[in-house]
Amino acid sequence: MFAAILESRQMNRQCPIAIDLSGADVHAEAARIREQAPAAQVLLPGGVRGWAVNRHADIRRLLVDPRVSKDAYRHWPAWISGEVGAEWPLSIWVSVQNMITAYGEEHTRLRKPVAAAFTSRRVAALRPRIEEVVDGLLDGLAALPPGRTVDLRAGFAHELPTRMVFELFGIPERSWAPLHKIIKGFFDTTITVEDAQRNAVDMDVTMADVVAYRRAHPGDDITSVLIAARDSGGEEEGVRLSEKELVDNLILLFTAGYETTVNLICTALHELLRHPEQLKAVREGLGSWEDVVEEALRIEPPASYGLLRFAVEDIDMGEGVVIPQGDPILVSFGSVGRDPQLHGAGAERFDVTRETRGQHLSFGFGTHYCLGATLARAECAIAVERFFERFPEAEPAVARGGELPRVASFISNGLRELPVVLGAENRGV
Numbered sequence: 001m002f003a004a005i006l007e008s009r010q011m012n013r014q015c016p017i018a019i020d021l022s023g024a025d026v027h028a029e030a031a032r033i034r035e036q037a038p039a040a041q042v043l044l045p046g047g048v049r050g051w052a053v054n055r056h057a058d059i060r061r062l063l064v065d066p067r068v069s070k071d072a073y074r075h076w077p078a079w080i081s082g083e084v085g086a087e088w089p090l091s092i093w094v095s096v097q098n099m100i101t102a103y104g105e106e107h108t109r110l111r112k113p114v115a116a117a118f119t120s121r122r123v124a125a126l127r128p129r130i131e132e133v134v135d136g137l138l139d140g141l142a143a144l145p146p147g148r149t150v151d152l153r154a155g156f157a158h159e160l161p162t163r164m165v166f167e168l169f170g171i172p173e174r175s176w177a178p179l180h181k182i183i184k185g186f187f188d189t190t191i192t193v194e195d196a197q198r199n200a201v202d203m204d205v206t207m208a209d210v211v212a213y214r215r216a217h218p219g220d221d222i223t224s225v226l227i228a229a230r231d232s233g234g235e236e237e238g239v240r241l242s243e244k245e246l247v248d249n250l251i252l253l254f255t256a257g258y259e260t261t262v263n264l265i266c267t268a269l270h271e272l273l274r275h276p277e278q279l280k281a282v283r284e285g286l287g288s289w290e291d292v293v294e295e296a297l298r299i300e301p302p303a304s305y306g307l308l309r310f311a312v313e314d315i316d317m318g319e320g321v322v323i324p325q326g327d328p329i330l331v332s333f334g335s336v337g338r339d340p341q342l343h344g345a346g347a348e349r350f351d352v353t354r355e356t357r358g359q360h361l362s363f364g365f366g367t368h369y370c371l372g373a374t375l376a377r378a379e380c381a382i383a384v385e386r387f388f389e390r391f392p393e394a395e396p397a398v399a400r401g402g403e404l405p406r407v408a409s410f411i412s413n414g415l416r417e418l419p420v421v422l423g424a425e426n427r428g429v
């Protein structure tokens with residue numbers, strides 16, 4: 001038995017697949033791994049080896065398996081020993097100490113105060129504000145000279161989640177420009193080690209400044225709520241947060257809450273622009289705007305991989321593959337939406353009427369399920385519906401079938417730009 005496990009480990013340690021850090025073709029890569037084995041050895045920057053898990057059923061199982069941790073400080077021997085450290089280009093994804101890198105009771109402790117601040121009442125109350133921001137952005141687009149090509153990522157999709165996150169977290173205006181730059185660098189997995197390290201320092205400094213500002217000027221925002229929870233000294237049971245945990249939780253909320261939603265809005269707009277028959281189906285009531293959002297989440301998950309998880313003990317994945325204790329694990333959200341076992345043949349087709357459109361794991365699953373899913377869904381549905389109401393003749397500027405450049409990342413999955421000719425504005429007359 002032992003010999004068989006050893007043999008399977010050796011077999012699976014051969015020929016690791018080097019993950020393409022530029023994310024040039026995440027779906028082809030994901031399919032290759034999915035077809036190979038329930039878990040395949042992959043190579044990350046700096047020669048770090050891990051296991052990619054790409055099949056829907058396996059990912060769902062692992063995401064609720066207590067033998068899987070996200071805490072590098074407790075469960076990644078290479079991180080604990082310093083063999084992998086701050087100079088590793090992806091170190092920021094494991095060095096931060098917040099809910100997304102926490103395990104077990106620590107996770108519960110770190111998530112609780114944020115979940116308490118992120119109430120459904122607060123999110124529901126944001127709807128009119130989302131509509132207002134969307135309409136303001138569309139007014140700006142309508143004021144541009146007719147016939148001009150517009151980049152909808154920069155001019156629309158990017159602006160909405162950014163403003164919502166800035167407002168929700170009470171970010172002072174002086175921090176907006178630095179944060180734009182830092183978050184772009186955070187998801188760019190092709191930047192140099194030096195730039196990644198500089199970015200991590202800039203992130204810490206900027207977020208510490210945000211906390212200092214909000215501590216001095218508390219408001220009705222989530223940052224102020226979290227500061228109050230921390231400064232109360234943990235009177236409320238389970239709400240103890242160190243200053244680092246407070247800042248790191250804010251870093252998470254900020255980075256998770258914005259680039260991903262930009263990607264989602266871009267995908268939904270892009271798919272409807274290049275598949276006019278799908279837009280027609282929505283207009284004819286065969287699918288809803290919410291269906292568009294789910295299908296966009298399925299076909300292009302805004303986060304391709306969830307970094308990083310660690311095997312707390314040996315995990316037998318079946319088919320002779322064992323993930324050894326202490327090894328890093330990457331779960332591929334990018335792969336789930338196109339898994340033919342779940343979505344059948346033609347999973348790569350955008351179809352708002354698809355029965356399995358909601359069966360993705362693009363917001364994760366289990367204990368780390370995304371806290372911002374309701375907000376992101378609302379932002380996307382409102383943005384896309386109002387855009388097509390206002391610009392019913394909008395056309396892609398690149399011929400249909402032409403490829404658009406994608407974000408240089410194997411984590412963030414989105415279009416780098418979305419050039420569109422808006423056409424005449426619908427003034428409702």
Ligand code: HEM
Nearest residue numbers: 099100256257260261264302306363364368370371372376
């Ligand atoms: C389309 C937009 C979004 C997508 C696709 C997305 C995706 C995800 C995914 C996949 C996870 C789980 C990661 C893992 O298990 O490794 C996650 C967790 C999380 N997301 Fe989102 N997210 C989005 C928007 C947001 C927004 C708007 C916020 C808040 C402003 C947010 C806050 C969080 C937080 C706090 C977690 C960590 C939860 C935990 O560890 O307990 N996300 N998100």
